Amino acid sequence: MSTREEPEREKEKREKTATEEEPEPTQTLFSSYKMGKWELSHRVVMAPMTRCRALNGIPNQALLVYYTQRATDGGGLISEGTFISPTAIGFPHCPGIYTEEQVEAWKKIVDSVHARGAIFFCQLWHAGRASHHVYQPDSVAPISSTNRAISNRWKILLPDGSYAEFSEPRALDTSGIHEIVDQYRRAAVSAIQAGFDGVEVHAAYGYLIDQFLKDGINDRGDEYGGSLKNRCRFLMQVVRAIVPAIGADRVGVRISPMLYHQDAADSNPMALGLAVVEGLNEVERDTGIKLSYLHIQAGTHSGGRGELETQLLRMVRNAYRGTLIVNGGYTRELGMNAVVEGDADLVSYGRLFISNPDLVHRFKVNAPLDRYESATFCTHDPVVGYSDYPSLDEHNEA
Numbered sequence: 001m002s003t004r005e006e007p008e009r010e011k012e013k014r015e016k017t018a019t020e021e022e023p024e025p026t027q028t029l030f031s032s033y034k035m036g037k038w039e040l041s042h043r044v045v046m047a048p049m050t051r052c053r054a055l056n057g058i059p060n061q062a063l064l065v066y067y068t069q070r071a072t073d074g075g076g077l078i079s080e081g082t083f084i085s086p087t088a089i090g091f092p093h094c095p096g097i098y099t100e101e102q103v104e105a106w107k108k109i110v111d112s113v114h115a116r117g118a119i120f121f122c123q124l125w126h127a128g129r130a131s132h133h134v135y136q137p138d139s140v141a142p143i144s145s146t147n148r149a150i151s152n153r154w155k156i157l158l159p160d161g162s163y164a165e166f167s168e169p170r171a172l173d174t175s176g177i178h179e180i181v182d183q184y185r186r187a188a189v190s191a192i193q194a195g196f197d198g199v200e201v202h203a204a205y206g207y208l209i210d211q212f213l214k215d216g217i218n219d220r221g222d223e224y225g226g227s228l229k230n231r232c233r234f235l236m237q238v239v240r241a242i243v244p245a246i247g248a249d250r251v252g253v254r255i256s257p258m259l260y261h262q263d264a265a266d267s268n269p270m271a272l273g274l275a276v277v278e279g280l281n282e283v284e285r286d287t288g289i290k291l292s293y294l295h296i297q298a299g300t301h302s303g304g305r306g307e308l309e310t311q312l313l314r315m316v317r318n319a320y321r322g323t324l325i326v327n328g329g330y331t332r333e334l335g336m337n338a339v340v341e342g343d344a345d346l347v348s349y350g351r352l353f354i355s356n357p358d359l360v361h362r363f364k365v366n367a368p369l370d371r372y373e374s375a376t377f378c379t380h381d382p383v384v385g386y387s388d389y390p391s392l393d394e395h396n397e398a
């Protein structure tokens with residue numbers, strides 16, 4: 001698309017406002033939305049969040065309570081990052097989806113979330129070099145696109161609660177890459193066996209797939225490095241392996257082209273975002289079926305969104321024809337604006353969902369929100385800082 005060309009959606013918006021005086025918004029954060037086969041009853045999605053309560057990698061009753069509290073009839077939930085294999089691990093007490101025991105354990109949680117009428121996607125996660133050899137089978141080096149470690153300005157949380165420098169990784173060779181692609185496929189099949197409605201491929205936040213996407217990390221000289229197409233190859237192979245296994249309409253992808261987390265910098269995030277979109281559009285063209293969604297983190301952890309992030313979102317919105325979920329520092333008002341203006345189909349909320357289990361209801365009635373306590377984001381108590389945040393009703397009863 002030439003930069004001088006007026007984006008189609010912008011044009012539609014301009015024409016609409018020229019003919020209608022102050023039109024009532026046809027879509028709001030609380031209007032329904034058809035995402036593939038699912039009829040969502042509102043646009044508020046729970047973002048994936050690692051909470052470290054799945055002791056030894058097995059989902060348990062604590063997760064069941066937590067997710068069920070946050071499930072709404074016709075609402076979308078994305079699970080915390082869920083490891084696809086033993087080499088994927090880079091955080092303590094996070095769930096996996098690669099053993100029978102894990103799949104069986106997830107079934108109970110998914111059933112409980114479904115009983116509330118919600119749609120539940122499993123986020124497939126491989127930490128790549130964002131790991132430490134203590135997490136790795138036989139204490140070997142974690143895998144990545146590169147042999148270079150994450151710089152020591154970032155630290156990794158170890159199983160004993162202490163922090164350390166990230167381990168030096170080993171760059172995957174081509175056959176190693178194919179093996180990991182197959183692990184994603186198997187994990188996706190397992191997620192569907194566990195009852196999840198679909199999977200989200202975690203290609204954000206400096207984890208394995210992002211380590212291939214970003215030129216600040218990927219220093220490969222083969223067909224997985226260098227050009228944008230090459231850097232997107234691993235992600236596209238993962239998506240193309242999963243799609244025939246579970247169906248394109250059960251596959252979402254999450255990216256964060258702007259986010260400099262764990263050294264995940266790119267020299268041209270706009271071009272990277274567009275290259276990913278192009279690759280996904282190609283998958284959709286080839287399969288004739290739309291993917292579930294593209295989920296883009298285009299803010300910062302602290303909630304800031306500058307001109308560049310806004311531009312990126314607009315470009316992605318115009319280039320991607322499927323369902324777009326936006327994330328990163330959205331408030332009720334910002335989320336409402338994004339949907340009303342047509343800049344997003346759905347808005348995902350992370351931290352506000354941690355401290356407000358009934359966030360959707362609170363947004364609807366415009367009730368005050370409870371503040372989250374970041375000190376308990378990644379502790380292991382099954383209740384404290386996890387499922388003990390009160391709902392509005394519980395506040396009123398107290």
Ligand SMILES: Cc1cc2nc3c(=O)[nH]c(=O)nc-3n(C[C@H](O)[C@H](O)[C@H](O)COP(=O)(O)O)c2cc1C
Pocket residue numbers: 047048049050051080081123202204205254297300301303327328329330348349350351352377378
């Ligand atoms: C405690 C915590 C854990 C997170 N874990 C994940 C994760 O597992 N996968 C992921 O893609 N993003 C993860 N994120 C990022 C969130 O999904 C989201 O992008 C971020 O919180 C910004 O959205 P917000 O401003 O609505 O909180 C995590 C964020 C927090 C606060």
